Amino acid sequence: MHSSWLNWAFTNESYAVAHPLFRERYSPVEVRPGQTPAHSQPLIANTTTRDTIAKDLGIHKEALRGWVRQAEADHGERDDRLTTAERDELKQLRKENAELKRANEILKAASVFFAQEIDRPRTRPSR
Structure with missing residues (x-):
């Protein structure tokens, strides 16, 4: 072989x-x-x-x-x-997965930020 x-x-x-x-x-x-x-x-x-x-x-x-x-x-x-093609595909999928995880973290942080903005009591400006 x-x-x-x-x-x-x-x-x-x-x-x-x-x-x-x-x-x-x-x-x-x-x-x-x-x-x-x-x-x-x-x-x-x-x-x-x-x-x-x-x-x-x-x-x-x-x-x-x-x-x-x-x-x-x-x-x-x-x-x-794994074949070379499978290795290349796995490498690409891992890279894509890492990008999606980063995007998820950003979206989670943004949702927490905006949730705090909504929950904050609004006060009227004093005259």
């Missing part, structure tokens, strides 16, 4: 171009006539460990593990994590 995603990540040219860590070291190589494009063959064997890959990329192994787990969640291979 992990190795299939990693093979996809290293062989998918658009992913390699989009992600800055892949861009520097795994840019497409010039293909001569009669050769197979380098990006069409997996750069990682199934026996390669995540630690080795992380070391080759110059990142911590736990960062790579997190990326792999997140990619698996995004592709529906994991149910124990």
